[in-house]
Amino acid sequence: MDFESKADSLLKLMTLEEKVGQMCLYTSDWDVTGPSINRGYEELIRAGRVGAIFNAYTTEYVRSLQKIAVEETRLGIPLLFGYDVIHGHRTIFPIPLGQSASWDTASIRKSEQIAAAEAMSQGINWVFTPMVDIARDPRWGRVSEGSGEDTWLGSIISATRVKGLQHREHDYPSLLACVKHFAAYGAAQAGRDYHTVDMSERSLREWYLPPYKSAIDAGVATLMTSFNEISGVPSTANQWLLTDLLRNEWKFKGFVVSDYTAIEEIIKHGVAKDLAEAGRLALKAGVDMDMQDEAYQHHLAGLVQKGDVNEADIDRSVKRILIAKYKLGLFDDPYLYCNPERERATLLTAEHRSFARKFVSQSCVLLKNENQTLPLPASIKSVALIGPLGDSKVDMLGNWSAAGRAEECVTLLEGLGNNLPESTSIKYVKGCEIDSEKNDNIDDAVRLAASSDYVILALGEGGYMSGEASSRSEIGLPGLQEELALAVLKTGKPVAVVLFNGRPLSIPKLDSLAPAILVTWFGGTEAGNGIADVLTGKYNPSGKLTMTFPLSVGQIPVFYNEKSTGRPIDPSQPDEKYKSKYLDIPNAPLYPFGYGLSYTTFEYSPIAINDTVFREGEVIIASVDIKNTGKHDGEEIVQLYVRDLIGDVTRPLKELKGFQKIMLTKGQATKVTFTLTLDELAYYHQDMHYGWDPGEFELFIGTSSDDTRKVTFTVR
Ligand code: GLC
Numbered sequence: 001m002d003f004e005s006k007a008d009s010l011l012k013l014m015t016l017e018e019k020v021g022q023m024c025l026y027t028s029d030w031d032v033t034g035p036s037i038n039r040g041y042e043e044l045i046r047a048g049r050v051g052a053i054f055n056a057y058t059t060e061y062v063r064s065l066q067k068i069a070v071e072e073t074r075l076g077i078p079l080l081f082g083y084d085v086i087h088g089h090r091t092i093f094p095i096p097l098g099q100s101a102s103w104d105t106a107s108i109r110k111s112e113q114i115a116a117a118e119a120m121s122q123g124i125n126w127v128f129t130p131m132v133d134i135a136r137d138p139r140w141g142r143v144s145e146g147s148g149e150d151t152w153l154g155s156i157i158s159a160t161r162v163k164g165l166q167h168r169e170h171d172y173p174s175l176l177a178c179v180k181h182f183a184a185y186g187a188a189q190a191g192r193d194y195h196t197v198d199m200s201e202r203s204l205r206e207w208y209l210p211p212y213k214s215a216i217d218a219g220v221a222t223l224m225t226s227f228n229e230i231s232g233v234p235s236t237a238n239q240w241l242l243t244d245l246l247r248n249e250w251k252f253k254g255f256v257v258s259d260y261t262a263i264e265e266i267i268k269h270g271v272a273k274d275l276a277e278a279g280r281l282a283l284k285a286g287v288d289m290d291m292q293d294e295a296y297q298h299h300l301a302g303l304v305q306k307g308d309v310n311e312a313d314i315d316r317s318v319k320r321i322l323i324a325k326y327k328l329g330l331f332d333d334p335y336l337y338c339n340p341e342r343e344r345a346t347l348l349t350a351e352h353r354s355f356a357r358k359f360v361s362q363s364c365v366l367l368k369n370e371n372q373t374l375p376l377p378a379s380i381k382s383v384a385l386i387g388p389l390g391d392s393k394v395d396m397l398g399n400w401s402a403a404g405r406a407e408e409c410v411t412l413l414e415g416l417g418n419n420l421p422e423s424t425s426i427k428y429v430k431g432c433e434i435d436s437e438k439n440d441n442i443d444d445a446v447r448l449a450a451s452s453d454y455v456i457l458a459l460g461e462g463g464y465m466s467g468e469a470s471s472r473s474e475i476g477l478p479g480l481q482e483e484l485a486l487a488v489l490k491t492g493k494p495v496a497v498v499l500f501n502g503r504p505l506s507i508p509k510l511d512s513l514a515p516a517i518l519v520t521w522f523g524g525t526e527a528g529n530g531i532a533d534v535l536t537g538k539y540n541p542s543g544k545l546t547m548t549f550p551l552s553v554g555q556i557p558v559f560y561n562e563k564s565t566g567r568p569i570d571p572s573q574p575d576e577k578y579k580s581k582y583l584d585i586p587n588a589p590l591y592p593f594g595y596g597l598s599y600t601t602f603e604y605s606p607i608a609i610n611d612t613v614f615r616e617g618e619v620i621i622a623s624v625d626i627k628n629t630g631k632h633d634g635e636e637i638v639q640l641y642v643r644d645l646i647g648d649v650t651r652p653l654k655e656l657k658g659f660q661k662i663m664l665t666k667g668q669a670t671k672v673t674f675t676l677t678l679d680e681l682a683y684y685h686q687d688m689h690y691g692w693d694p695g696e697f698e699l700f701i702g703t704s705s706d707d708t709r710k711v712t713f714t715v716r
Helices: 003-013 016-022 039-046 059-071 096-100 105-121 141-145 151-166 201-208 210-217 239-249 275-285 295-305 311-327 340-346 350-363 412-419 442-450 481-489 508-513 527-535
Strands: 024-027 029-031 034-036 052-054 080-083 178-182 222-225 255-257 365-369 382-386 425-429 454-460 495-500 516-519 602-604 619-628 634-644 655-664 669-677 695-704 707-715
Touching: 003 311, 016 024, 016 295, 016 311, 024 039, 039 059, 059 080, 059 340, 080 311, 096 105, 096 141, 096 151, 096 350, 105 151, 105 340, 105 350, 151 201, 151 210, 151 655, 178 210, 178 239, 201 210, 210 222, 239 275, 255 311, 275 295, 275 311, 295 311, 350 527, 382 412, 382 442, 412 425, 412 454, 412 527, 425 442, 442 481, 454 481, 481 495, 481 508, 495 527, 516 527, 602 695, 619 634, 619 655, 619 695, 619 707, 634 669, 655 669, 669 695
Parallel strands: 024 052, 052 080, 178 222, 222 255, 382 425, 382 454, 454 495, 495 516
Antiparallel strands: 029 034, 365 516, 602 619, 619 669, 634 655, 634 695, 695 707
16 A cells, blocks of 8 residues: 555544644753653643654654654554754764855765764654755855855755755665745845845746755655745745645645744734634645644644634645655654664764765865965974864854764864874964953964964854854954954964854955965864864865855845846946946955865866857857866866846846866866756746747856856857
8 A cells, every 4th residue: 555545544543633733843852961851742742642843862762752652642653753954963064055165966965864864863754954045145144054145056955965865775764854944034134034035926936946946856855934924925824835836836745844933923924813813824825734833733623613724624734744754664663763773873983074074174165375375384383273263162063053062073273183293383372252342362362373383363253153043234253353363463474264154254354464264164073173184285175155255244135146237337447437336345245156266276278169059959068178287186166157148037147057076186187068958048037937048148167156268159
């Protein structure tokens, strides 16, 4: 019997109360004594009125809760156990924004496979990831959880994460991934979390929806609604979004869960008068499971009895949830995920740590490196490590660090100690706090710098300064860190700045004075070792920004694929007044999308293209010869962009349409070839049809969105 028939048979045995129970998701707690469950929720589980629990793990604890559901309820329906495994479970990897800067889909997929294996080994069978929200505003703290500003790259990473999490080599155990937050949560007004989202359907479909669709096409099992409204309609009550688009147009078959109390928040949005109305609107829109706000638990049965809700709508939701449980094998063996031997053998293994270390290095982005300040010269005898991020374990975790443990993280100080020669002395002075005006010991830091061969400045944000409910109105270095940096730089010693950040930072002054800057995000468990491998030259940095670093917060939103406007600046007359520009700063950001240096250099030949005119069914083939012209072997992320010069609507100045990550030993050259079909030139027209047009196009290949070779071609 297939899963659907099994679900149908079980559904027939269920009371209305038991059906509604499957649609309810509650949190477990975790306190100093370990995991615990609210008494009320435990009683609800025992009454068969809970479908899933989240934030619960370890095989022992999960088994204890599963036992109640399976052995003490009338129908013995097993629970799902969900958790926010956003960038690793116990082995913590770089935050997703950092991972995306590696452009390394193989590593991204492997990190999700490891995360899934570790999570499942602790009883978890549902993870609230991937977060695929496109974001162009770094004031928003949750940019740390996503893959940056580009829709095309974000869509590829979205599918990669789903495949890493769900596509197992064997039948059991498997895992339910959950694409979130549907939809367009990253477009919050002013970068303020939970704020209003208002845009045309064209912008929604062109720039924000594709990564969710990509996850669905990759087979994602579940989807989570977003807190925000879209153009007046809260996502959790949005029937166009959750039914017309998600079910009827995209054919999504999994189940939809609301975000934490997002159903109740329909009241705060001013679209429901009370929790019953909010629950009715959410069910009608297409929300199958209610996370935490008890709207469904308290009101759905009553709404059915009053005739305000059809029981058939409840049956539809319950069936989706039951099918997911059958697919996981939970009805065959509810304790499938509760194997303590597997738990012990899977968590934080040497192999997981080793991969994490490599992934940290791959995620680092070298913004600046004057006078070959980096890698650290082998001859240095004394290194001064200065700054509040130099020896902080907890900040290495970033945010949403699941079962990660700060004490298991390697700090930069430890990483340098592990990887520099015994003979090199390493001294550390904090210099100041991360985010305090208290002048701690800048003078001591300056003294140490002056007496050392080389200085590493460990600066940036605290891990707590990004993630949910962590928007910042200014995105510079917090506290006294810039003062500390300027004082140290005045010593004239060779200085490398190592940034720890959950978002792009606006650091023009530091950038103008520091000879070298390495962005390291929050690298997780192996942060210090992975960064040290880059600083010592063991790993040649290859990362490229997936989100623009603004020159000033006043430029936001600033992103590479912007439109021309009717009055673009004419580069030959930059001072012309009546152009789309500012009086006080340039339009160009501090560092653009796709930017990142290497310790070596790469030379690009002009682009060779197979033709200049293309017709339906024909393929554009463009290639460049690239040579490693420097002194280090290194990887290069070669990027392909396109511009549609004349459209039915305005089109971006550039759109990423391809990339290839290549390794070239010093002196080695290779040809990199891209193919492009006409369908990849499609866009939403004024009448909202999606397709490509004949016309003139520009094609770019290069090392960054602002550093490319160009050719033109025509489509007839
Ligand atoms: C949070 C987040 C969401 C997370 C959920 C469960 O509020 O918005 O990303 O998955 O609640 O923790």
